[in-house]
Amino acid sequence: MTAKIVSEPAVFTTLRRWLHAESAPGILLFVAAVAAMAIANSPLASAYRAFLDIPIVVQVAQLVIAKPLLLWINDGLMAVFFFFVGLELKRELIEGELSSLRQAFLPVAAAIGGIAGPALIYAAMNAGDSVALRGWAIPSATDIAFALGVLALLGDRVPRALKVFLLTVAIVDDIGAILIIALFYSSAPPPITLAIAAAALGLLVVFNRSGIRRLSPYLLVGIVLWVAVLKSGVHATLAGVLLALTIPLRVSGPPEASPARRLEADLHAPVSFGVLPLFAFANAGVALGGMQLADLAHPIPLGITAGLFLGKQVGVMLISVLLIGAGLARLPSGTRWPEFYGAAVITGIGFTMSLFIGSLAFKEEFAANLPVDERIGILLGSALSAIAGYLILRFVPRRSTRG
Numbered sequence: 404m405t406a407k408i409v410s411e412p413a414v415f416t417t418l419r420r421w422l423h424a425e426s427a428p429g430i431l432l433f434v435a436a437v438a439a440m441a442i443a444n445s446p447l448a449s450a451y452r453a454f455l456d457i458p459i460v461v462q463v464a465q466l467v468i469a470k471p472l473l474l475w476i477n478d479g480l481m482a483v484f485f486f487f488v489g490l491e492l493k494r495e496l497i498e499g500e501l502s503s504l505r506q507a508f509l510p511v512a513a514a515i516g517g518i519a520g521p522a523l524i525y526a527a528m529n530a531g532d533s534v535a536l537r538g539w540a541i542p543s544a545t546d547i548a549f550a551l552g553v554l555a556l557l558g559d560r561v562p563r564a565l566k567v568f569l570l571t572v573a574i575v576d577d578i579g580a581i582l583i584i585a586l587f588y589s590s591a592p593p594p595i596t597l598a599i600a601a602a603a604l605g606l607l608v609v610f611n612r613s614g615i616r617r618l619s620p621y622l623l624v625g626i627v628l629w630v631a632v633l634k635s636g637v638h639a640t641l642a643g644v645l646l647a648l649t650i651p652l653r654v655s656g657p658p659e660a661s662p663a664r665r666l667e668a669d670l671h672a673p674v675s676f677g678v679l680p681l682f683a684f685a686n687a688g689v690a691l692g693g694m695q696l697a698d699l700a701h702p703i704p705l706g707i708t709a710g711l712f713l714g715k716q717v718g719v720m721l722i723s724v725l726l727i728g729a730g731l732a733r734l735p736s737g738t739r740w741p742e743f744y745g746a747a748v749i750t751g752i753g754f755t756m757s758l759f760i761g762s763l764a765f766k767e768e769f770a771a772n773l774p775v776d777e778r779i780g781i782l783l784g785s786a787l788s789a790i791a792g793y794l795i796l797r798f799v800p801r802r803s804t805r806g
Contacts, residue, residue: 428675429555435680436687443688476685480678482643487674489647490667509732510568513719514575518543520718521710528706538764542710544580544756547573548679564735569746581638588763589636600631607649686755698775707780712787715751745795751788757781
């Protein structure tokens, strides 16, 4: 008796191939952002806002965390994303492209230039206006999710080392933005929460140094670290990076015995196809009602647009050219200057973190004195950076493999 072989429907075969494509996460991220923008500017806008405002309360004894769904996504799920990114960064720092101090020096310095350049441009364009100057940090951040999404759309046209460079710049950039939020846009954190966070981090380091491989102790203490950072008023996603850096990477035995490698592999699909699209859908729904093209001429949105699109690439390129020219650093392996410039332009995608900083800079008491909506500049500056960076990297001729 011959068994029948049932062929898989073509639609499932196509879907499986697409899900395994390198560009799939970037496409899904873009679709989620466009869907959010469309819904937020449609008759379904009130339902969209109500969905994001759903209250969720978690209580353990006297500890209460009560937040709307939007903040659970931004402070909770994005901490998972930063945890995943931290695992990848640690691997690259120890065994990959950034294991050389000379190579690691460049993205860190470039990120600092990418923070300073936009801030200086914005401050110069809004000098003399004390309320407007509160937004100086809005164009200083790079949105990791959307920046990596653009690179994913390009597939193997972008050298792997350049992706690692941009990832490191974006992480340092966002950590800088988190520190800026903590120092300039946050109230004084309670000493007790900082003490608990420091104790949790110290315990994680002890686990690592003691050779503990089991993941459960790290994850349990990591939750304590996340809650402490969250309650301190500092952006909770920082806890994800700190936790990732303490997970053991190098252990005796086969590669799959490494807790860090195992976690990185397990988190790839949930983060790429779950966390990031949901994050984009929750944050990209900016209502455009009442916005006019003439508003772009105001120093606030104009300063943000110029900071993101010009300040970012100028800051990154200026620092990089000086360091490489002085022999203190070198270009990422397999990368030429046109490709490097394309990555510098992509760092101008501020979007989500810029929107977040803007909401802190122009709270209700300041927003009443603003004649324009700062989100216009964020949208335009991020869009220009994404489109220009993509086009540069898409049409730069590939390096010849002959000879």
